[in-house]
Amino acid sequence: MAILTTEGLTKDFGGLRAVDSVTVEMEEGKLTSVIGPNGAGKTTFFNLITGLIKPDSGRILFKGEEITHLPIHKIVRKGISRSFQIINLFNELTLFENVWLGVQSQQGHGSELFADIDRFRSIREETHRIIEEMGLAGKEEIPVKLLSYGDRRILEIALSLTAKPSLLLLDEPTSGLVSEDRKRISALMKKLSSELTLIVVEHDMDVVLSISDHIVVMHQGKILAQGSPVEIRGNEKVQEAYLGGEHLWTS
């Protein structure tokens, strides 16, 4: 069953066609990796789906409902959440406050002008739970800007989870991490894939091949190929697209 469908999704930036008539279906419950060289349009694709930018043409359907022109906060409420390629946190606030904000929103609060924050026990408990589950316990009071890069990457994902999405988009979640942290995130993604649908943009092919149920290859704004990891590995077009540039896998 397709949880997310795009039809002829197109976006131009000046003279550049960043996303070119992309028609794709993402299956529910699966972990789909989106791969492709830099500039292939992957992040723009995410931006379009989540409402950060509006397409020039095409449609986006989530669980059968059209979400093409909805604003970001409404799309999030429908159940789509994302993490960012460049870490996008509330830097001056503490780790706890960052997660708290996500949980607060998910539980339907934020408009209370005169309530005391400390009174919201359910938000606090859920915040602690997420922090512990993500292995960030003990660092709650540290301002985010002082956290290590690895911790911030994990917080980046943790924050996207606070919305309790049914579809999670992760944009290069392991970018810049050492192999130990990469494995940590891989394991996390594998675990999450049993609970929700994931779409992951990744460059690390080891990670991609080990966790993906399905792979979509983008190139110059178009979908070059898609299929299972085995199929993609053997796909000549894909290999051709990468010959001049990055070597994704060794054999």
Place this chain on the structure above:
Amino acid sequence: MASKTKGNRWFFHPLWLVFILFLLFPFIPYIGRYISLGTEVLLWSLFALGFNILLGYTGLSSFGHGAFFGIGAYAAGIFFLRVHKGLWIPLLMSILIAGFFAALVGLLVAKKRGIYFALITIAVSQVFYFVAFRWEELTGGETGLSGIDRVNIGLTPLLNIKLSVPIYYYYFVLLIFILCTLLIWKIVHSPFGKVLQAIRENEIRARYLGYNTAVYKWAAFTISGLFAGLAGGLYTFLINSAFPFVLDWTQSGNVVMMTLLGGGTVNFFGPILGAAIFIVSRDLLSAYWESWMLIYGLIFVFVILFIPSGILGVIGGKKQTILR
């Protein structure tokens, strides 16, 4: 700016210290004589504290909030002279009418950012200035309104307070100041206040957490406009008149300056400190040198260049301003 009200230490909370300081002000030798100056510090602190909800907490730099101060000032004056020679009603009108226009302007600018936001707020405040200047029947034009007296308040014959006496008016304003400060404290330490800070830090992320940030920005804009209006009304009753200069865009610059100077971007109390320093030094400077505006302008420059996180920021060891 975390909320650090630990239960057993509430007694030494800086809020109470500030209130006590203002309570005792008239009794301090030498400087306690300048009651009206103290009153002015109080109402500008009120203005700046409310304004800091927008500037320090939400990170939005409105350069036109002087307009709402001025609208509040005129609303009080016009209502006093034309409708009801009282105190509470005109002040209520200050709040409501300033708030109304703030809500209206807020709709215009809620989705704008950066330069456009600042420019439009400047431009809008100019419109109000010209309206006050030209609509003579309503506002008295260039000469403004006068004869806006402070009536007696209280439940006669039990309690009859002659607010025309400066020190009584000072304590009246102090009472309002205390109530409003507590209100603003509550607001910035509420779930709503937290979202405002999130918007300041990273508006896009806030949206991705499900918050309709445009509404929050509009609300912050309007709320700060309400307090600006109240301060304006109090000012009208302080000087018993309303002139177009209350709508001059330098008022907008002044409140931004006070908020920054004291350290409003890093500390709740920054605006109060900034207002006190600003008002007092302006008074001193203008008394001693006719061309004091030169120093005034240079101080602006100095603060922006060297202590953008304000005095409390410097004391607190925070070199970076969190203004975005």
Place this chain on the structure above:
Amino acid sequence: MTEFFSFAMNGLVLGLIFAVVALGFTLILGVMQVINFTHGVLFAFGAYFAFSLQKYTGFWLALVIAPLLVGLIGLILERLVIHRTYGGNPLFGLLLTFGLATALEELIRILWGKPGYSVAAPRFAAGSLDLGFMFYSKYRLLLAALAILIILLVWLFLEKSPYGAIIKAGASDSEMVMALGKNLPRMRTFVFTMGSILAGVAGVIAAPIWSVRPTMGTFILMPAFVIVVLGGIGSFWGSVIAGLIVGMSTSISVMFWARISDIIPYVLMGIILLLRPRGLMGEKSVLEV
């Protein structure tokens, strides 16, 4: 009928002065994202320098020297203080220039005194010209011609010279300029100086038709804001066209309902912003992020 023409011509002249001022303002705003409050007081300095120089040098020489002096002031300001605010919150640039403008305006008062002066038009342009259907001030015609010439020179520079082309591009998209890797600080200094010169020259040519007062800077600055927002930040034609619109509408509205003439520019701005949020000719830029 002649009255209408008179107002219309005045409006055109006013609009041209506005356009020159707005051009400098919009370039600085577009390239450096600085809301330059000193632009008004630099305009005033132009007028005051002209006033002081004319006694010794006559009109034409003052027209050349005064703007250069103003440009020098602008250069000093930019190199000393203003450049430190680039890239940060636009509020800082605004406040900094606001503080500078306040101090500089007071400096004018200290140097030249508080009361206003009147500057006489040069003798060859004094009096009125018989246009057939009406008489019109010779000086204003000269003013219009000079303003058009200046606008033309700026246009030539932005369109035909390579350096100007970069600046023109940078005014509507500063990110692109950084990608071009030119010497950015020097270019910014250049733009600020150029903008200051434009403000100064506008002040010089406007001086004979307005009274030269310390507050004349404020008088020109607010419309400059409006014109730039109305025309689109960083846009050459936006500033020119919006300047003319504002000038004409202000002047003509004086004919019909003088009281609202001050507000007309803002009303126009409000309408345009509702219809086209980036202004008449504004382009997509980083200013909205």
